[in-house]
Amino acid sequence: MNQQASRYFVPDPSHYPLVGSVALFLLASGAALWMNKYAPGPYVVLAGFAVLLFMLFAWFGRVIGESESGKYNKQVDFSFRWAMSWFIFSEVMFFAAFFGALFYVRVLAVPDLASAEQQLLWPDFSTSWPSAGPKFAEQFTPMHAVGIPLINTLLLLSSGATLTWAHWGLLAGKRDQLKLGLILTIALGLLFISLQAYEYVHAYEELNLKLTTGVYGSTFFMLTGFHGLHVTIGATMLLVIFFRVMAGHFKPDHHFAFEAVAWYWHFVDVVWLCLFVVVYWL
Template structure:
């Protein structure tokens, strides 16, 4: 008895990768020109982002249409899962590099600069954290863990629970539960971002904590800022999944797009837990 071979869908050549490459080139070149006060820099950045948004809508819209018309087999689904898994792994390495920077500064660099022969280079520099760093004398107050950071931790953990609840609704065919869970998750993500913006304003106005506040300011805004960018991306993807769910997309058997975004959101939650402990608490 011969085995039945499953067809593997191969899409037609697409113009969207070229649009994406052009968009990134415009954003990078425009950003460099903007920083160097070249007048056309902001315009190039704006055109680049407009091109990028057009590319994302066009390319992902095409993928959605192909999925909804049944062109994707189980083999294609498996390749999507592997691709998303490797993408999240690359994101893990992205944040691991930044956490590595914080570890190097706190555990190795600051003690070395304050002890032994190096101490002669920086008169009065003390081995303590938070530290602005040598020759940075502007006073600032470090961001505490209890307050908005703790509230945001509770919010993100709750969003992970509401997303899981939405997934349960999808698996048992309860579309109302699916939609309600996604609405709550997106809403919690937006609240998180709003509180983070308030936290940044408070840091600049009340704590005098800025990007220029030495190594502590740099690492604080680098880690929390990049995480906030990932929350923004995740909330946007969840909003798209919500719109598709309202339109009747996804079944209990076939819903990889939902799972991919859920994986990403749970990854963002886990990163925030590490960030809360290492950046805010310790």
């Protein structure tokens, strides 16, 4: 009796988890060394990153192979759907920690530092956001919402639309529409990342706005930075999907990898909208 033909799929023993653990151990210990200025640090991080890349290639390659050879039935597909939903929920909570920090410093910490109670400590400090705190001596210019951030908002929103258009193509069996939609989405994503990079350079060189610019710089760069990292990961995943489309993968009734990446992309989109409102605009 073949298990794959029945309800369940249970994979064979695998080396990839161990490889992944070695990679993360190297990354963690290497980063700890690097941050404390020990010479081997960068090399250990690099080695860890290489092992991690190898693991990701091999593991995802295996999963893609299993999927294409028809081992994933409806039940496995449903498991993937649950898992991706929960994974995105965990990502939401990760961003929630940083949004929470932003909320806390804006509503509680900075006003408190400027309150009457703290007058003796910080006599000249006034509560106005953006603030880099009472001890930050330099001048800086906060990032304005109108300009690149607004353009970026339009870019990401359009990319969500083009991705959905590509999905319609996949569902209708129109592979050209699928390919074009994916190319457009990836292009919009890359344009977004490029504009973010330009904005960072602009902030550092012209606005004197840095990661070290008090709590405004901290929250601005950590929130937009982690978001940018997620856009980069999302664009990479879209690129993988694009190559798989070119290789003839995905059928109208069996393409959860595409949908998972689309969910992820929309999630990144929503995070950006929140960022645009509370980091840039308000």
